[in-house]
Amino acid sequence: MAYYSLVLFICATTIFTTAYATSATVQEMHRNYFGGGIYDFWYWDLAWLVWDRQCSSYNITRAVDTRITGGDLAAPNMFPYQVGLLLLRAPKVYQCGGTLISVSYVLTAAHCLYKSTRGKVFLGSIDFANPLTSAAVYNVSESDFIVYERYVLHGGRDDIGLVHLPSPATLSAAVQTIPLAPRFMTQSFLEREIVTTSGWGLTSDSASERMMFNLLLYYVDAPVLPLRECACYYLPGLVRGPNHICASGAGGRSSCDGDSGGPLTYYYRNKSYLIGLTAFGSAGGCEIGYPAVYTRITSYLDWIVARTGIKVD
Template sequence: MGYLKLCLCFVILFRQTQARNAKPDDPDERDEDQITIGWQVGYEKWQRQCEKYELPATQQEAAISTRIANGELAQKDMFPYQAGLILQLGQGKYRQCGGSLITLQFVLTAAHCLIDSTRAKIYLGSNQYANATDAQNVFQVERQNFNVYPGYLGFGGYNDLALLRLPRPATPTSSIQTIPLARPFMQQSLLEGQLVTTLGWGALGDNLNVTKEQELEEDLLHYVTVRVLEQQLCLCYFLPGLVSSKRHICSDGRGGRGGCQGDSGGPLVYRWHNVSYLIGLTTFGSAKGCELGAPTVYTRVTAYLDWIVSKTNMES
């Protein structure tokens, strides 16, 4: 059972326990009844809407945070806005994530990357992951310069974005460039079915028996081109409430192509009029694996433009 499914079950059980323990005339009990009824109605509506897709039960499940599966090797300077992140946790542990340089002093990434992190090391201008020799700029960012979106719950993929403020501006070169944020009109109606690109470092598939040669290849930046998936179909792949039509965008996972474990926070990019725009941040995928055909889910940048602009002093 996935982590989010456990969280969801805990919330439901907690609410049911509260309802049982409440006094008969307690207004909290009436509120709890309304919550329970509302959740049940929402679940039944989700079931009706998803019947037409006839998805196997194994695909309708919880999700986990997510590297690039079945992608291609990136060439030098191909994605100069890509940032490699190492997050330092407690007890000598570390977490791998990606990010996007949106101004010379701010990197946009997933909020769940920063949970329980005390500091971050950020590498810019390199196709090799966390390679100080190959990178053109390396920064250490302390916790006080983490800015997690205030609506993030602390787990899962809802409102899953955060900003890292670099201690000084990055030096622009052919290997270090910022990426423009999605324009407000880049909504689902425009993007659905369009080719987009997602990228990152890490696992190239679900094979647990990785050879030395594959380990070396995983340290190199990979990308994959996929299509934006119909939103309702994406909602039906996961438990109700995990995917939001307004706040998420999904890529079609057919052919086992998309994000995989370790790609969290990395960019989803749409090319429009020969300019690349950041339209999403990798947030989660299927708990069963990266190569089973399930979608990859991204935080939709257009839903958070006002917040990002206000926190970075970017021109809107």
């Protein structure tokens, strides 16, 4: 594990290869992550070679995008903590998921909130953005959005944010909060365990499906992958141990476009816990078998508690 951690640390600065960014751009990314200073970049090629050799046994081709295919239709009240978000980032409106973690706060991905100016929050329905079936609908604005302070749009790191509800949610069979993962739910604890993700994203990679707006909530169960394996599906540095958790996409069962910010949960001792938020997946499609990558909740517990005042088990 020490060797793997060192490789990940070296690769963390390599957000994109030179095919995706100039040296100046990469240096700026490095400064955003690690602060100011002058750096030598000779180790980039070395990091790439080490990573490529480490991953060669998996025979993977790679492509990346912010991205439930092969899943099952959720029953009413099955995921009462699931939140639907419509967010305006002019001139477009974006679809995202979220999780109700207290009567006053929704947890979602930072890339959903980034530069968004206002939106709507829908609670307590398996229909997306339907005010007629939702238990509650909130109008929110930029002042209600809290984006993690170190988040940058590209690179997949620190992709977490909060939406403060203008008034507390009323809990019912359809609307419930979910506890955050306790600190002992580490990678080693969760590895190979079955976890669940849910959302209103695309249910297929087909061209016709991509033209349609999915209105029903789907979910999928999958095992947690070792990070060493998951990292090999993506460019060096995109998947990071402290920031991410990965779930298998084998059999085309995975998160997809429109699921961003939605919950990844683990059922433990008769209770579901929020362990992750949908962050990104493969640009090659959601059904090609790549793992989906989620923001790891346990790495941000202190930040969440400081801004919401909620308690963690």
